[in-house]
Amino acid sequence: MQQTRLDIARIRAARQVIDPVFLDTPLYRCEALESSLGCAVSIKLETANPVRSFKGRGTEVVAGLLAEHGPRAVVCASAGNLGQALAWSGRGRGLDVTVVASRFATAAKLDRIRALGAGLELVDGDYELARERAAAIARSEGIRLVEDSLDIETCEGAATIGLELVGSATPFDAVLIALGGGALATGVGHVVKALTPGAEVICVQPLGAPAMTLSWRRRRVVTTEAADTIADGVAGRCPIPAVLNDLLLAADDAVLVREESIIAGMRMLLDHSGLVVEPSAALGIAAILEDRDRFAGRHVVTVVCGSNVDLDVYRRWVGAAPGDGL
Structure with missing residues (x-):
């Protein structure tokens, strides 16, 4: 069942x-x-x-768990809102947050991610390409990949x-x-x-x-x-x-x-x-x-x-x- x-x-x-x-x-x-x-x-x-x-509700749970038990560095792919939320939640808990997004994403969202102190990497493609790049960063740097909806x-x-x-x-x-x-x-x-x-x-x-x-x-x-x-x-x-x-x-x-x-x-x-x-x-x-x-x-x-x-x-x-x- x-x-x-x-x-x-x-x-x-x-x-x-x-x-x-x-x-x-x-x-x-x-x-x-x-x-x-x-x-x-x-x-x-x-x-x-x-x-x-609404994304802050989920990133608060993720960041809370990482602050207690997980790695201090995290990366995620985002169309903009998850990245902002993870940057906000991570900043309050001392996490090092990297966000991967499309360079064609809403500019206001990208500006806010930067303003919240997260590292931002832009890709020349859509959200799915950003997901691939975030996963590659997590593998190469040995940091936690936060995947929206899968986590x-x-x-x-x-x-x-x-x-x-x-x-x-x-x-x-x-x-x-x-x-x-x-x-x-x-x-x-x-x-x-x-x-x-x-x-x-x-x-x-x-x-x-x-x-x-x-x-x-x-x-x-x-x-x-x-x-x-x-x-x-x-x-x-x-x-x-x-x-x-x-x-x-x-x-x-x-x-x-x-x-x-x-x-x-x-x-x-x-x-x-x-x-x-x-x-x-x-x-x-x-x-x-x-x-x-x-x-x-x-x-x-x-x-x-x-x-x-x-x-x-x-x-x-x-x-x-x-x-x-x-």
């Missing part, structure tokens, strides 16, 4: 390790969105923290979001979760299925970067030649088998959304919620926009998972002018 790698007891224990600045993030019903979307929508806001994404601590750190959802007074019957490498989706999905089994767990991925969704649908790893999406945080091409196994148990559905729906979701979150978000954070709203009948009359939670954007690019996406205060 297939089993998940995640464990509820460890997830509960993770809350004791994670800096409180990342915990108990706002969860609120956003009525301003509801007339446009046709359903009740609650937002779980994972951007009001020092790294402006269970990154999933169980993210899963603490699920504990906060099911422990709140906000009733919901579906949760929409951005799907990339899988840490957020498997973590939150596992907790929701275990503790609120009546709620539907729906993972959302861009049509231009569908590898994990295709893998979930076919129940085997499916890789893609390219990833073409503005949602850089979920633009992987090569799913990790162990993470897919966890996702198969945690998700009720996985859907793909178009780029124009992602942009429309970002614009709605700005106009109706006052939130500047990165494309990955708007995937849940995009899913509702593309299938209103499915969600009509339901209460849906969407996890707003990051807000690290280049503002000039963001303005072009949402049609805002510099004078609009962005």
Whole structure:
């Protein structure tokens, strides 16, 4: 019988390790969105923290363990958010952090990694090439490789979001979760299925970067030649088998959304919620926009998972002018 790698007891224990600045993030019903979307929508806001994404929950668990028992030097590949989070968590624990990223990654994310004191190496390729380079550095220098989603601590750190959802007074019957490498989706999905089994767990991925969704649908790893999406945080091409196994148990559905729906979701979150978000954070709203009948009359939670954007690019996406205060 297939089993998940995640464990509820460890997830509960993770809350004791994670800096409180990342915990108990706002969860609120956003009525301003509801007339446009046709359903009740609650937002779980994972951007009001020092790294402006949910990733700090997982890196806090990783860095806490390394500070006690592991090597003091670590390397990871990142599209930007994990690198920021590991740099932040490592700095507070005296770890030597190196981040490998694509030189085409969001400039604001790369600048923040540098500002947090991590070493940054850029590769002339996408996230998958950065993963290969990070693994090579770990082998050659004998340091710890932190792999997002494969390292269970990154999933169980993210899963603490699920504990906060099911422990709140906000009733919901579906949760929409951005799907990339899988840490957020498997973590939150596992907790929701275990503790609120009546709620539907729906993972959302861009049509231009569908590898994990295709893998979930076919129940085997499916890789893609390219990833073409503005949602850089979920633009992987090569799913990790162990993470897919966890996702198969945690998700009720996985859907793909178009780029124009992602942009429309970002614009709605700005106009109706006052939130500047990165494309990955708007995937849940995009899913509702593309299938209103499915969600009509339901209460849906969407996890707003990051807000690290280049503002000039963001303005072009949402049609805002510099004078609009962005």
